[in-house]
Amino acid sequence: MSDVVEKTLTALPALFDSQTGAAKITNRLRQLIKSITELTSKHEEENLIKQELSAMKEQVSSPNTTMKQMREIMVRAMYCEMLGYDASFTYIHAIKLAQQGGVLEKRVGYLAVSLFLNEGHELLLLLVNTVLKDLQSTNLIEACMALTVVAQVFPKDMIPAVLPLVEDKLSHPKEIIRRKAVLALYKFYLIAPNQVQHIHAKFRKALCDKDPGVMTSSLHIYLQLIRESPDSYKDLTGSFVTILKQVVGGKLPLDFNYHSVPAPWLQIQLLRILSLLGKEDQSTSELMYEVLDESLRRAEMNHNITYAILYECVKAVYTIHPKAELLEKAARCIGNFVLSPKINLKYLGLKALTYVVQHDAKLALQHQMTIIECLDHSDFTIKRETLELLFRITNAQNVTVIIEKMLDFLRSCNDEHTIIHLVGKVAELAEKFAPDNSWFIQTMNDVFSIGGDLLQQDVPNNFLRLLAEGSESKEEDDQLRLYAVDSYLTVLKGHTSHLPQCFLQVMSWVLGEYAHLQESVDQREVIQFLTQLLDQRSVSSETRVWILSALTKISEGQTDLILDLAESLSSSQDTVLRQQAQELRHLSQDSQLHEWALPRGAPWDSIEVAGLIVFPYYDNSSTLILEGVKRVWGKDGYLPQKEATAPLVDEPSAAVQPPGQHEAAERIESRPEPSTQNQDKQQLASSLFVGLGVGSSMSLLGKSEAPPPCFRKKPRPHESPSSSSSSSGTSERSSDSSSRNTTDSFLYGSLLEEEPATAISAFDHTPKSTTANGLAQNKDTKEDRRANTSQILGGDMVIVRPSTIQDKHPPSVSSDLTALLPADLKDLPHSDVISLTSDPSLSLSSCRLFRDEALLLVIFISNCTETVIKDVSVQLTCEELKTVSLRGNVVDCLEARSTSVCHYALLMDDPHTNVSFTGTVSYQTQPGHTNTLPFSGTLSTADFIRPLVVTTEEYGKLWLSLSHDVKQNLKLLTDAGDPLRTTLNALKDALQLHVVDIIGSEGIVACRLLSGAPCLLHCRVNGTALAMWLRSPHPALPDCILYHCQRALTHH
């Protein structure tokens, strides 16, 4: 017996070789890591890794290498890749390992694949079969691994292959599998939303899963879905609120606690979802007030995680329909953040403040001292965020101080991205609020010299356009131009070698156009300055072209200087320069030709500008400046952005300001600061925060907004209608809502009813109303607005006022019902007649008529009996079209076998993807006996979309003035010769769009929401997809239209 045991014991080590092998394996990696850490130079490391890699290469290609060895090699390969060396020869083996190895090898193989390959890698195709097999495996671990890899890297085209298997996993008994399947589907949704459209119902099941982990995972999908179309998920609000209540109330297992806070990640996710659902929706918001209050109250522990939740709460409170009590609490919370000694919290406080001052600028006042301290903070990040905050509260009174701070920061900043971003903001503010000409020119000089060649091209373009187009008063314009000329001459007198090319180009253009305005300066001097620039080595050849163009313009009468110059350039190696020198010579010798080619006073049509002002999609290249180049987008293919971004502090803000708090803010403002405060800081504070309190309080009283900027240009005749009207739109809306806030509930109600008309005037696009609602409207009082409204009412704009026309025609088949339409409506495009409901006495059908400014819902009420029906009344309600007030209409007596027609003009103020209406018709067949017949139907956004007929140039202008944009790839219909055209036509048919232009692989399309907000679509063929980019002044409109485009293309 004992020798048997002995034998066994001696044999054991040999049999456990596998294990010692495993030990060896880790040793090998250990060895490598150790020797690398011991090395001192990068060079040695390179050599060592090179050796290692070639040894590995040999090993992987040897047929004797076992799976286990392969596993070990893979780990080493991952290590080498992490150090930055290329081990791509192992990629294929990683896939093999996942395919052929046991569970252990698979684990390493899958990990390596997810680290090595990304979505687009072609080798991934080889993984598909392995994944399919493992998804079907009964081994839990294998299925988990397959799902993990699917949720990380999976080729988009192969999704249909695994989708059914992943879907099945949603009902797997193990929660870990269900959870991973949900996340895999989330990933699929992100990369190919159309593929998972059919399983939305299953997401609901995941949301109701008994496992909190699965439920939490499903929220990722819901957050995304709701972000895209909040209206489709309003019905879930109650569920989300209930879940949040349970979480906050500590109903989840303790496992989900994090530092004794219940499931913070879940809470935050829910808060985000709720804020999306409650945005601009009072009734939905009301459902969540209680739980938000609870969340604010519960999160009182002093830990990062509670602050993270609080931050999300504050954002939600300020996003949804305002409630004074909550706003007050949220504002107090922000105080805790901002005043915290912990720098991370301070940062988040600033960020929250930046968010909320858009709604209520005065909140910044309460924290002015902190803001000023942060402005001088040693931490770049804090400073940067503070400037962002200041940008939001800039007005005409504090603009100089704020811009000075921004420029100071920019001068010490060397991060490209920050510079581009911030310099653009400086330019924007300068254009919008500049107090006078000299300040404006000086600031723009700073913008150009700091931003330099990093600047977005539209900054110089806007600036030059502003100079060139001028305002109504020529005198004023010339003064501005003169300032510019003077300022540039001073700049050119100094050192010029360090100036950015872009600045030089702007200067030469301005000098070329306007140097003649400055009579006290000899034109020869200007020519000399410019010629000197030409001699500088640092000047790029593109800039030289600009300079020469300028010289050509001012060369008149200075033949001697010009001839010298032309002579010296005629031997230049640059053909463009040579050509220009040639032109210059000819023009300077022939003044008649010069006069003809370059007439003074018509600068904006000149060739150079046409080259400069190109549509932003097309990169501004010097070739376009050359003569003879066809101008694709025309001279007006561009517009300064100024009004496009309406004053941010004027956002529909005042509404969220509870009056009580407003007084508090005032009190704080007037309270003397503690004497310990530094005098300078106080001074700075008063100059930074000037205008905030007063301006807002004025708007609260429903009076004018912040004083109109004195410098910003007048409404020009060719001002983009959208930019002016959108700015007036916001100001109107805010004054509207503010007045609503101060009036009692009775007035509130009546205001609401008026809203549709207001909305029309705010977003109206016809040039006629632009003049009426133009910039001058800044001063509009509420009364003016009312007047406007009634003016529009008086016009032919249809305001929801049902009317009936009774016809004596005999009832007929529904398709003939359209013949009953009143004469003035007959010619309108209309939908098919569909039957709504019927009973033995009455039958109801409806038809949609697409009027330009409204959707006419026509309801045909047919008497099917041989007797007279009395007191027929139709009641139509539609929750979503909430700004529309509907009244029933009544027919006293409906003759036998006759049909009465009633029609409702419907307006959609806020875009919803689909809207359903319900209604009842009540009637009496015998006196005293009332029957009711319910009916319902749906309308889609598509019914409210109208083509927006604009020219390419107008489109270009409008595009720049719109703020909300959405991008998405859509399916391209490839079954015809010209995919782009086919796809656009399909969209046009489905959605009443206007195809403005198709240029090469790009197409531009425009539409509007009735006569309201426009939406511009820019489509580009991108491989097999259609990259669609939508812009609109209305935040929700692009999403809605995108949804319908998506549907139209899927169903095509």
Next chain:
Amino acid sequence: MQFMLLFSRQGKLRLQKWYVPLSDSQKKKISREVIQMVLARKPKMCSFLEWRDQKIVYKRYASLYFCCAVEDQENELITLEIIHRYVELLDKYFGSVCELDIIFNFEKAYYILDEFILGGEAQETSKKIVLKAIEQADMLQEVRNTHIACLFVLVYEVTIGSFPSC
């Protein structure tokens, strides 16, 4: 989340996980850039950094920096706590984790990360559940080794005869 990087005070990369598809050269460029930026920060500064159009959230634990890139609108504090929870998970798994544990067992660190964050989103935030999943997968290794031992016993039994009862 766009990506997560772990690197040492010397700027040596210890772990990298990318949740957006990028080319190798882009990854290299970005990690170099981010590491440089983070290392240049002073201790008292805040844990957030503006980077391109995103936010970098980082935290230093002993000699190791944990750093995530998130979208601009993301809540930076919660990202900071994601990092912290990951460190807690590592700590629980390795038993007071140190940089060396992660260097020598980086694949384990990846496994844990994959159980915690999937496709850039928090997958499971319960510490217990994450570690249970990892342990189950780890167990396989041991199970297989014991299988081999059992197999040996079986073979032995067949060839030599059954163990004499003692």
